[in-house]
Amino acid sequence: MSVKEDVIGRSRVEDTDELKEFYSRLENLNAGALWTVANDIEPWEPQPTSVPVLWRYADLRPQVIDSASMVTGDDAGRRVVMLVNPGRKELSAAVGLLYTGLQIMNPGESMTAHRHAASALRFVIEGEGAWTVVNGDRLKVGPNDFAITPRGAWHEHGNDSDRSQVIWQDGLDIPLVNTLDANSFQVHPDQYQTPGKVQNSSLLEYGAGILKPAGADWNRRYSPLLAYPWERTYEALLNQAKVSAGSPYDGIIMEYVNPLTGGSVMPTMGAHMQLLRAGEATRAHRHTGSVVYHVAKGHGHSVINGQRLDWHEHDIFCVPSWAWHEHANDSASNDACLFSFNDFPVMHSLDLYTEAAMEDNDGHQLLS
Amino acid sequence: MSVKEDVIGRSRVEDTDELKEFYSRLENLNAGALWTVANDIEPWEPQPTSVPVLWRYADLRPQVIDSASMVTGDDAGRRVVMLVNPGRKELSAAVGLLYTGLQIMNPGESMTAHRHAASALRFVIEGEGAWTVVNGDRLKVGPNDFAITPRGAWHEHGNDSDRSQVIWQDGLDIPLVNTLDANSFQVHPDQYQTPGKVQNSSLLEYGAGILKPAGADWNRRYSPLLAYPWERTYEALLNQAKVSAGSPYDGIIMEYVNPLTGGSVMPTMGAHMQLLRAGEATRAHRHTGSVVYHVAKGHGHSVINGQRLDWHEHDIFCVPSWAWHEHANDSASNDACLFSFNDFPVMHSLDLYTEAAMEDNDGHQLLS
Amino acid sequence: MSVKEDVIGRSRVEDTDELKEFYSRLENLNAGALWTVANDIEPWEPQPTSVPVLWRYADLRPQVIDSASMVTGDDAGRRVVMLVNPGRKELSAAVGLLYTGLQIMNPGESMTAHRHAASALRFVIEGEGAWTVVNGDRLKVGPNDFAITPRGAWHEHGNDSDRSQVIWQDGLDIPLVNTLDANSFQVHPDQYQTPGKVQNSSLLEYGAGILKPAGADWNRRYSPLLAYPWERTYEALLNQAKVSAGSPYDGIIMEYVNPLTGGSVMPTMGAHMQLLRAGEATRAHRHTGSVVYHVAKGHGHSVINGQRLDWHEHDIFCVPSWAWHEHANDSASNDACLFSFNDFPVMHSLDLYTEAAMEDNDGHQLLS
Amino acid sequence: MSVKEDVIGRSRVEDTDELKEFYSRLENLNAGALWTVANDIEPWEPQPTSVPVLWRYADLRPQVIDSASMVTGDDAGRRVVMLVNPGRKELSAAVGLLYTGLQIMNPGESMTAHRHAASALRFVIEGEGAWTVVNGDRLKVGPNDFAITPRGAWHEHGNDSDRSQVIWQDGLDIPLVNTLDANSFQVHPDQYQTPGKVQNSSLLEYGAGILKPAGADWNRRYSPLLAYPWERTYEALLNQAKVSAGSPYDGIIMEYVNPLTGGSVMPTMGAHMQLLRAGEATRAHRHTGSVVYHVAKGHGHSVINGQRLDWHEHDIFCVPSWAWHEHANDSASNDACLFSFNDFPVMHSLDLYTEAAMEDNDGHQLLS
Known part of the structure; x- marks a missing residue:
């Protein structure tokens, strides 16, 4: 009652x-x-059961390393330590309807190919040998590179290094797609795809961004560009900082886009990289939509619904829908970068996006 | 585990x-x-917890009538008997992430105005005095009329008959919007809106459908047309039947649309009216997306995942996502009409819509 | 120089x-x-060579009637008196890049089928036997009905009356398409199309406007609805007048639309019907884009770049791009209706539409 | 007759x-x-009055150089030798409804600011000092850089070199906009704009292409990116060549795009850069729409409606609408690059684009 x-x-x-x-x-x-x-x-107003959580890489990394010797990739399907919000255990969600986890692959290891109605993305943390084959395009990805595995795309991953493990962060919309009763799963009939001859072909074909193959006829709902290199991303942020004051809530912030439409990379998840200038502390705002952050560079802290979370490189934290949040770079000399992914495309498609800025106290929260 | x-x-x-x-x-x-x-x-494949349910109007109507004397509209907010799927009790959903209920208003009664991030629709069952004010437009609606209350629109309802009760069916996306942590609610500062002078103004302004006010500049995501009369709807079905064989799965079926875009009436819910010709029995198919049906006219049966549900006028039933379903008009002489609403716009926006036709047994399910 | x-x-x-x-x-x-x-x-500013012209039906009708006995339809291709702007003779244009003409068909006559890259529209003036087959759909059209023949559609016309001639107005974008070096022409391999069994099928299928065939999958750039009856059009204007003050420049004005998109009926030409209330005199404005008007009902006058043109039923007049214009209904008791077609879709697609209101003299031009 | x-x-x-x-x-x-x-x-079929023309830079350059001393920029407005198709003299068009010309600016010279409804683009030929201020953004452009001046944008140009002249090619849609009776012109009230502090700010802000400023809210119909550097363009072609066989008619060909939409840079003109590999000879096709080519790199020949045109660096030639055309790189060891601009966006917006491939003779024209 x-x-x-x-x-x-x-x-x-x-x-x-x-x-x-x-x-x-x-x-x-x-x-x-x-x-x-x-x-x-x-x-x-929105009543998320998700709570703000900080997952320290210092805590998680040892577990992930342990998992690499405790189960085989074959037995596990994929060897992933997932991050679970205390308020969303029944959905295996990190926040809202977003799933995230840390996947590890040993040198020389590869996983078999499958596909699902859920969409996935990767953000690489460490290791030089990571590869993924998505719809036949073999991608090589390194630290801080961002890659996508859109809905329905065959994909398989591996590590072709002969000495270093690979750890990356997975992000998926599994809780969303399950809640919408729309998930499905297939294993590849041949266990592995036959990749095309040229590596990173989507980057060669669509990576220019400001030019496209003439007459490019793309009728799918996700980006034809499957991998976004860190160097290009960081350069874009530095360029942006030369001409823009940035967002009062996010500093210099850019969205990874489908270069053929300017839209989000996939219809259910968007992704950003943001740069907080040395010493920068942003103002608080809140909005519908959930976000998972990954500290790509530097250290600082965020205040989420009055709770301070101090973060360092590779830490992960989440902001539930409608939670107040603000970010600070705690270095006086170096910039800090936060990668994040979100369900904003869902909010926008369904016309449910709303935001509000904190007006009081110069736009800063009181710590609770 | x-x-x-x-x-x-x-x-x-x-x-x-x-x-x-x-x-x-x-x-x-x-x-x-x-x-x-x-x-x-x-x-x-999708694993909905929703199950097929038939709600007989013969069972529900007495309860709804009872409620009219048991609680006041003021105390209840709105006096509604909601229909709850056994598998979705925790979400108060009829199927998937859709809510539905039967609302009753006594002669002369009116409810106070409010608005919410959730979207609503109405399908009138009985009574001649029903009205609803949506964003200042006073709509008069009668049996089998369809009306919408889009996200964020102020709305209030009443019954200006001096003798008959009004019963209508509400449909809302409350479970969806709550699951997405995006719902909110406001009561109107003046308790009631001041409606415009002309009744059904949206129908006068946008109801032609094949012409629009020149230069109409509509930047919202829902239909400017708020009410769809039964007479126009039924005539459209009869006209369609003259030129089209219809769908093998649905007979003659038309979607209520935003006349300025041809799109669904709201970004989270679509609505259809379909006509099954005398004796018509459709073939089975299934698709992602959930549907609530209301028998607007006639009698017949549907088979849903092998379970036969026999329906009569004003019965309500649901088809969960990915459930096989087929419909039959059990009259040899009269047509039957099914109103339905669904979350297909969500499936399409998020690129999660998939469908499949039953191939075996001439496209008909075996009863389980 | x-x-x-x-x-x-x-x-x-x-x-x-x-x-x-x-x-x-x-x-x-x-x-x-x-x-x-x-x-x-x-x-x-724009320097059109087109000038305002009034073509009186009283002058033209006798010539059109004459033509019916002077040349055969077979020899002429189609028997049309075209209206030619003195400033656009080399392009056979009535104004800007728009062509118009009056076509006459004798009782029982029919023209052979052809198609062209140019788009066409018809507005029926007199006679009850007019028909046109467009892409296999046989349309019956009467006085004040509006019909389209989109780019590339096979079409043929005729008059199945056994006693009355048919006269209608043709509107085409021939001068535009020729200027863009994009016109082409084919005669039908069988001379005549085989029409579908049901007459006016596009009206039965798409005419509801506020509902569409579910899943309607239309990938062409023009309206699937090919004919717009006068009764529906006039009723829409009267309804609109109940809720809207209308445009200060045009009175009550509605655009014929593609019911599946709300957009213009064809990508190169739009069409309006407007109603001037008894005694109504509008204010002057001007805009890029050319317009051909046809007096569908009543009598009145327009002032175009300071020149007064008095019009009666079935008169045709034109407004060149960027010319000041205002309209007046000279009856104190009856409404007047102006049908018009234009190249506004071109202006909008190419981002060349601009408009300005006359500010001086209460918005009215001084007669020159 | x-x-x-x-x-x-x-x-x-x-x-x-x-x-x-x-x-x-x-x-x-x-x-x-x-x-x-x-x-x-x-x-x-289309009957363009335009004919294929080759303008040799060896012929034109001396005239352009002469003009620099014969008239002042102030007196001329801009000092431009325009290229005029023998069949389009009355429209000052190079082909179809496209204008082109060679503009020269002396060291230290600058032109006053203006704007017009016509859209413009530039392709730099020689000189290091070229700059243009477009809507307050100061662009520095060098050889083979491409820049745009969209409809309605204030613009002014100059040369800040202290020793070398600048020559660039202008492309405009003036004949189109005049033919549509939609052109207009204003001189800047202050003669010169006050540029922003950061040069090439549009490139810094939007040049990443694969990321965009988060929440970028651009409601204009043209690209926010105003300059496209040659280095990025050439690299994109080389990358494309690694993964694609290219077009049988154009070799490796890419379109300059609006990075926020993937669409053409402006609504009336598109632009391409294409690379013909050493020895490559393409097959013939034809399409509606006119094209002006500029040889950015290398030498070769094109066959246009059976007429062979041999071209060298900085030569300009045109292909009229519906003319057969094929291109060949006459070097066995170096690639050749053709810049081109066209009115394809008009053809597509108005649904007038059609193309056909030559089937006979292995897809090659016979010389006439």
């Missing part, structure tokens, strides 16, 4: 014996009385 | 003492091992 | 013997000096 | 005295008989 609220337009029905009998009759008919739940299901 | 599957690419890790200790370490770090849940969260 | 202008940034080069010799050298190389034409080809 | 054609559906009316009198009557009413011009204005 939902809490009563004494406001006109809200439910304030008291339980009576007669009503209890009525509710029981309804239940037998697969029905119920709206007023018993109305105040709960029509909240004054 | 998820079920193991002995297929390459699926998880088949056995629990060991060492692993149990490892899992416990991970849990302490808000983490987990993907392979313990992978086969569950990456299912071979 | 263009006129010199003594404004910084404009050309004011004087001819000299040396320059004359230079110009002659350039001409031999298929070249020229920009400054000799710059002030002409970069005018301060 | 148009030529008669003895084909059913074409006009074949013979002049008679009666008809001559009729035509004269029509002329007095600003009218005419369609059948007297029908076969002309409805041609079997």
Whole structure:
């Protein structure tokens, strides 16, 4: 039974014996009385069950390394330590309807190919041998490179280094797609794809960004560019900083885009890289939509709903929907970079995106 | 622990003492091992917890009538018997992430105005006095009329008859918007809106459909047309039947559209009216996306995942995502009409729509 | 040699013997000096060669009737008296890059089928037997009905009355498509199309406007609806007048639209019907884009660039691009209706649409 | 009087005295008989009056250099030798409705600011001091750089070198915009703009192509990126050549795009750079739409409607609409690059684009 609220337009029905009998009759008919739940299901503002969490790489890395010797890739499918929000355990979500995890591959190892209705992305943390074959395009990716595995694309991963392990972060919309009753999974009939001859062909074909193959006829809903190198990304941020003051809430922030449309890389997940200049501390805002952050460079802290989280390179943290958040680079001399992915494309497609800036206290939260 | 599957690419890790200790370490770090849940969260095909349900109007109507005397509109907020899928109780959903309910208003009664991030629609069942004010436009609606209350629109309802009660069906995306952590609610500062002078102004302005006000400049994501009369709808179906064989799965079926774009009426929910010709029995198909049906006219039956549901006027039933379904008009002389609403716009926006036709047994399911 | 202008940034080069010799050298190389034409080809504002023209039906009708006995349809291709702007003779244009003409068909007559890259539209003036087959859809059209023949569509016309002639107005973008070097023409291999069984099938299929066939998959750039009946059009204007004050420049004005997109009926030409209330006199404005008007109902006058044109039923007049224009209904008791077609879709697609309102003299032009 | 054609559906009316009198009557009413011009204005296929032309830089450069001392920039507005197609003299067009010219600026010279409804682009030929200020953004451009001046943008140019002249090629849609009666022109109220502090800011802000400023809100119809450096362009071609066989008609060909949409740089003109590999000879095709080519690198020849044109660096040539054309790189060891601009965006927006491949003779034209 939902809490009563004494406001006109809200439910304030008291339980009576007669009503209890009525509710029981309804239940037998697969029905119920709206007023018993109305105040709960029509909240004054979003009520995420997700909470802010900081996952320290210093804590997680030893576990990930351990996992590499505890299970084989073949037995595990993929060897991943997933990050689970205390409020979203039943969905295996890191925040909102987003999943994330740390995947490790040993030297010379490769995983078999599969595909699913869920979409995936990767952000590489360490190791030089990482590769992934997506729809036949073999991508080589290194630290801080960003790559995508769109819905329905065959994919398989591996590590062709002969000495170093690879660790990367996976991001997926599995909780979203499951909640929408739309997920599916297939293993590749041949276990492995036959990649094209040229590596990183999508980068060669679509990576210019400011020119496209004439007549390029792309009718899919995701980016034809599958990998976004760190060097290009960081250079873009530095260039942007020369001409723009940036966002008061995010500093210099750029979105990875589909170069053929300027839209988000995939229809369910977007991704950003942002740069906080030395000493920069942003103002607080909040918005619908959930975000997973990865510290790509530097150290600093974020305040999320009044809670301070201090972060260092490769730490991961999350901002639930509608949570106040602000970021600070704690270095006086070096910039800091935050990679992040989100479900903003969902919010925008469904017309559910809303944002608000903190007005009081110069735009900064009070620590709780 | 998820079920193991002995297929390459699926998880088949056995629990060991060492692993149990490892899992416990991970849990302490808000983490987990993907392979313990992978086969569950990456299912071979959609696994809705919703089940097919038929809600008989003969059963529900007496309850709805009872409610009209048991609680006041003021106390209840709105007086609604909601229909709850046994598999979705925690979300108050009728199927998937769709909510539906039967609302009753007594003669002369009116509800106070509010708005929410969730979107709503109405399908009128009985009574002549129904009105609703949406964003200042006062709509008069009668049996089998369809009306929308888009996200963020102020709305209030009432019944200006002096003798008959009004019952209509509400459809909302509340479970979806709550799951996306994006719902919000406001009561109107003046309790009631001041409606414009002309009733059904959106119908007068945008109802022609084949002409629009020159230079109409509409930048919202939902239809400017707020009410769709039954007479126009039924005539459209009869006209369509003269030129089209219709869909093998749905007979003659038309979608209510935004006349300025041809798109769905709202970005999260679409609505159809379909006509099954006398004696028509359609073939089975399935698709991602959930549907709530209301029998607007006639009687017949549907088979959903092998289960036969016999329906009569004003019965409501649901088809979960990916469930096989086919419909039959059991009258040899009269047509039957099914109103339905769905989350197909979400499936399309997020590129998650997939469908499949039943090939065997002439396209008909075997009853289970 | 263009006129010199003594404004910084404009050309004011004087001819000299040396320059004359230079110009002659350039001409031999298929070249020229920009400054000799710059002030002409970069005018301060649009410089149409089209002039306002009123074509009185009382003058034209006798000629059209004459033509019906002077040439056969077979010999003429189509029997049309075209309206030619004195400033656009070389292009056979009525105004700007728009062509128009009056076509007559004798009882029982039919024309052979052809198609062209140019797009066409029809507005019926008199006669009850008019039909046209467009892409296999046989349309029956009567007075004040509007119909389209999109680019590339096979079409043929006729008159199945056994006693009355048919006269309709043709509108085409022939001058535009020729100027763009993109026109082409084919005669139908079988001389005549085999029409579908159901007449006006596009109206039955798409005419509802506020509902569409579910899953309608239309990938062409023009409206699937080929005919727009006068009754629906006039009713839409009367409804609009109940809720809208209309445009200060055009009264109650609606655009015929593609019901699947809300866009113009064809990518090169749009069409409107407007209603001037009894006694209504609009204010003057001007815009890029050319318009051909047809008086569908009533009588009144328009002032175009200071020139008053008095019009009666079935008169045709034109407004050149960037010409000031305002309209008045000269009846104190009856409404007047103006059908018009234009090249606004071209202006909008190419981002060349601009408009300005007359501010002085209460928005009315002084007669010149 | 148009030529008669003895084909059913074409006009074949013979002049008679009666008809001559009729035509004269029509002329007095600003009218005419369609059948007297029908076969002309409805041609079997496009009938451009433009002809293929090769403008040799060896011929033009001396004239351009001469012009620099013969007229001042102030007197000329801009000092430009324009290239005029023998068939389009009245429109000052190089081909179809496209204008082009060679502009020269002396060391230290600058032109005053203006704007127009016509759109412009530049392709730099020689000189290191070229700059242009477009909407306040100061661009520095060097040889083979491409830059745009969209419709309505204030712009001014200059040369800040202290010793070398600058020559660049201008491309404009002036003939198109004039033909559409939509051109206009303003001189800047302050004669010169005040440029922003950072040079090439659009390149810094939007040049990454594969990332965009987060939340970039661009509601104009042209690219926010105003300059496209040659180095990036050439690298893109070389990368493309690694993964693609290219077009059979154009070799490796890429379109300069609006990085926020993937669309053409402006709504009326598109631009390409293409690379012909050593020894490559393409097959012939034709399409609606006109093209101006500039030889950016290398030497070779093109065959246009059977006419061979041999080209060297900085030569300019044109291909009229619907003309057969094929290109060959005559070097066995070096690649050749052709810059080109066109009116394809117009053809696509108006649904007038059509193309055809030559089937006979292995796809190669016979020389005429």
